[in-house]
Amino acid sequence: MKAEMKKLVEVRNLKKYFPGTEVSIFRAGNDVKAVDGVSFDIYEQETLGLVGETGCGKTTVGRTMLHLYQPTAGNIIFDGVDLNDLGERELRFARSKMQMIFQDPYASLNPRMTVGSIVGAPLDVHTDQSRTEKRERVQELLDIVGLNPDFVNRYPHEFSGGQRQRIGIARALALNPDFVVCDEPISSLDVSIQAQVVNLLEDLQKKLGLTYLFIAHDLSMVRHISDRMAVMYLGKIVELADRDEIFLNSLHPYTQALMSAVPVPDPDLAETKDRIILDGDIPNPSNPPLGCNFNTRCPVAIDICFKEEPEYREVKDNHWVACHLVK
Amino acid sequence: MTPLLEIKNLKTRFYTQDGVVRAVNDVSYTMDSGEILGVVGESGCGKSVHALSMMQLIPYPPGKITNGEVWLDGQDLLTLNEEEMQKVRGRDIAMIFQDPMTSLNPVFTIGFQITEALLLHNDMTKREAKDRAGELLELVGIPGAKDRLDDYPHQFSGGMRQRAMIAMGLSCEPKLLIADEPTTALDVTIQAQIIDLVKKLQEELGMAIMWITHDLGVVAELAHTINVMYAGSIIETGQIHNIYKETKHPYTIGLLGSLPRLDDAPGTELVSIPGLPPDLLALPEGCPFAARCEYRIEKCLVEKPPLEGIDGKDHSVACWRWEEIAGIGSK
Numbered sequence A: 001m002k003a004e005m006k007k008l009v010e011v012r013n014l015k016k017y018f019p020g021t022e023v024s025i026f027r028a029g030n031d032v033k034a035v036d037g038v039s040f041d042i043y044e045q046e047t048l049g050l051v052g053e054t055g056c057g058k059t060t061v062g063r064t065m066l067h068l069y070q071p072t073a074g075n076i077i078f079d080g081v082d083l084n085d086l087g088e089r090e091l092r093f094a095r096s097k098m099q100m101i102f103q104d105p106y107a108s109l110n111p112r113m114t115v116g117s118i119v120g121a122p123l124d125v126h127t128d129q130s131r132t133e134k135r136e137r138v139q140e141l142l143d144i145v146g147l148n149p150d151f152v153n154r155y156p157h158e159f160s161g162g163q164r165q166r167i168g169i170a171r172a173l174a175l176n177p178d179f180v181v182c183d184e185p186i187s188s189l190d191v192s193i194q195a196q197v198v199n200l201l202e203d204l205q206k207k208l209g210l211t212y213l214f215i216a217h218d219l220s221m222v223r224h225i226s227d228r229m230a231v232m233y234l235g236k237i238v239e240l241a242d243r244d245e246i247f248l249n250s251l252h253p254y255t256q257a258l259m260s261a262v263p264v265p266d267p268d269l270a271e272t273k274d275r276i277i278l279d280g281d282i283p284n285p286s287n288p289p290l291g292c293n294f295n296t297r298c299p300v301a302i303d304i305c306f307k308e309e310p311e312y313r314e315v316k317d318n319h320w321v322a323c324h325l326v327k
Numbered sequence B: 001m002t003p004l005l006e007i008k009n010l011k012t013r014f015y016t017q018d019g020v021v022r023a024v025n026d027v028s029y030t031m032d033s034g035e036i037l038g039v040v041g042e043s044g045c046g047k048s049v050h051a052l053s054m055m056q057l058i059p060y061p062p063g064k065i066t067n068g069e070v071w072l073d074g075q076d077l078l079t080l081n082e083e084e085m086q087k088v089r090g091r092d093i094a095m096i097f098q099d100p101m102t103s104l105n106p107v108f109t110i111g112f113q114i115t116e117a118l119l120l121h122n123d124m125t126k127r128e129a130k131d132r133a134g135e136l137l138e139l140v141g142i143p144g145a146k147d148r149l150d151d152y153p154h155q156f157s158g159g160m161r162q163r164a165m166i167a168m169g170l171s172c173e174p175k176l177l178i179a180d181e182p183t184t185a186l187d188v189t190i191q192a193q194i195i196d197l198v199k200k201l202q203e204e205l206g207m208a209i210m211w212i213t214h215d216l217g218v219v220a221e222l223a224h225t226i227n228v229m230y231a232g233s234i235i236e237t238g239q240i241h242n243i244y245k246e247t248k249h250p251y252t253i254g255l256l257g258s259l260p261r262l263d264d265a266p267g268t269e270l271v272s273i274p275g276l277p278p279d280l281l282a283l284p285e286g287c288p289f290a291a292r293c294e295y296r297i298e299k300c301l302v303e304k305p306p307l308e309g310i311d312g313k314d315h316s317v318a319c320w321r322w323e324e325i326a327g328i329g330s331k
């Protein structure tokens, strides 16, 4: 990222632990270290992609950044202001500028509310607009996301998955946010519909000057939409760089394995590709391995990897990585 | 060579309160022994129902196979009664699903379940079956396989359960393994393990595999041939190279175009297919893709294009205009 670009969000050593399930009445389980010390910046009007496998902490990062979860430790600095320093009212205002689009377009929309009241709900909470003003705004929002404004009185079940996702996007845009966390917004959609929604998100970003954190496990889609990408493993960011740098010159063995595991829709490429097959499964985040937490699956781990946690550091310009083997 | 499997004019309907769901519409194709066939298409296009129909696993009511023949090894499976069919399932054709828990019973150990499957179809003692179960778990790459026979399914991770199910599917050395979205719920690194495993097993054991998926990437890695389905019909089929590199059907072209490519330049817009697939309760006459097709002509709206072979190639397409379109959009 160029130096003159403004940082919109700064995340510093963010941690979010969830209490573990009780082992017995005398002994609480270990905390689930869902997010265990992550730091990164997001620049104005860029898209930062966040990838990693199920349970690695992506959603928790997104939700904690918006203070939908209270952080266990660490700071979120939004537009120069540390959210920890804000009172309830100020935090509410800051939050209106940071919105989220959810993965499941079925579960995230209340089936008993009309589209109009779903999209307008944030206006009820955060503004004192009149009914007509709200109605006009809702229709404008539906139009922006490519839905017929006359649909305001319909219910979610009357819409397809892709259309529901558009409703969720309209709701997220209601308060003119600057920053939107897109949490796997296309994972539950069919391929031909995914492209429609991604094109819409890109369009809106240009038109409205939005900044995105785009969370997904589909690496090729994240590469498509992102300017920079961060790779998470077991609560930590292991690598972060420009999207092409990550794809062409990844340094972390996990990133390399992840990239090589992405199936490419091209039989010629598939045949020539070198595939790194990782052994085993992802460890339990309530009991992560000591040292580097990737050491149980890492194909190139050495002694120190089992003893010391590698430092997350900038190894070349704008390329961050946490691995003992990277000089 | 006679094919291993030949499906002729298969039609499956669901008679629901809202009307008749035309789930599978006149599907015909063949599979050779040892062939890996990828069946692709978006959700609801009839992939699972067509496979379940072959196995006579469609619940009646509301479902009914209204037409067709499914020839395997000289017999038409659709003429068999339930008892005969039970012998075919597991022994000749095994099926694995997206959710291993649909096949694994949570209250029995993994070892018990594989052993039972073995005893059902083979003439062997309990001891032999148990040894074989251990070998099978080892074959599918479960670490410390023999010691894990007494584990219950919940003690296995998602990827390991899928392996256990594959072991169970392979227990009777079926001629055909049908895998319905077996890796869809798994993460990419675990998916890569399973694909790698299945490829190796196929080379070793030589069975034919039908791999059902919505992911055009996954089958590019492993299939020899592809059926592309849309609204209950096969709209394009052929050798994998033909499908990906000499794509003919506007739907397949659109589908491949809507996938981001790893060599896209920044700012490249994805080609999206407008609209939605048709409602199978009210399937239009003519080409099922017509409503979304940019090449549509009058004829497309009134007459359904047949699946037509392309001269000299193992490649067929169901589109009135494929010869004109050829080359316009395919990569």
Ligand SMILES: Nc1ncnc2c1ncn2[C@@H]1O[C@H](COP(=O)(O)OP(=O)(O)O)[C@@H](O)[C@H]1O
Pocket (backbone or CB within 6 Å): A018, A019, A032, A033, A034, A052, A053, A054, A055, A056, A057, A058, A059, A060, A061, A285
């Ligand atoms: N509300 C919660 N309570 C307890 N544990 C949670 C909660 N949310 C997430 N977790 C756990 O935190 C870890 C990270 O979860 P999540 O952030 O949802 O991962 P991802 O989005 O990458 O799949 C997982 O182990 C998950 O089970």
Ligand SMILES: Nc1ncnc2c1ncn2[C@@H]1O[C@H](COP(=O)(O)OP(=O)(O)O)[C@@H](O)[C@H]1O
Pocket (backbone or CB within 6 Å): B014, B016, B021, B023, B041, B042, B043, B044, B045, B046, B047, B048, B049, B050, B059, B062, B063, B280
């Ligand atoms: N039991 C059922 N009753 C009514 N409709 C069904 C039933 N099972 C499947 N269908 C319908 O049949 C069509 C094909 O479904 P399916 O084969 O499961 O699609 P997929 O390609 O996703 O595997 C869908 O429209 C589905 O809704």
Ligand code: SF4
Pocket (backbone or CB within 6 Å): B249, B250, B251, B287, B288, B289, B290, B291, B293, B294, B295, B296, B297, B300, B305, B318, B319, B320, B321, B322
């Ligand atoms: S038959 Fe007509 S509508 Fe159908 S795909 Fe071909 S051109 Fe398009």
Ligand SMILES: [Mg+2]
Pocket (backbone or CB within 6 Å): A058, A059, A060, A184
């Ligand atoms: Mg998540």
Ligand SMILES: [Mg+2]
Pocket (backbone or CB within 6 Å): B047, B048, B049, B180, B181
């Ligand atoms: Mg299915």
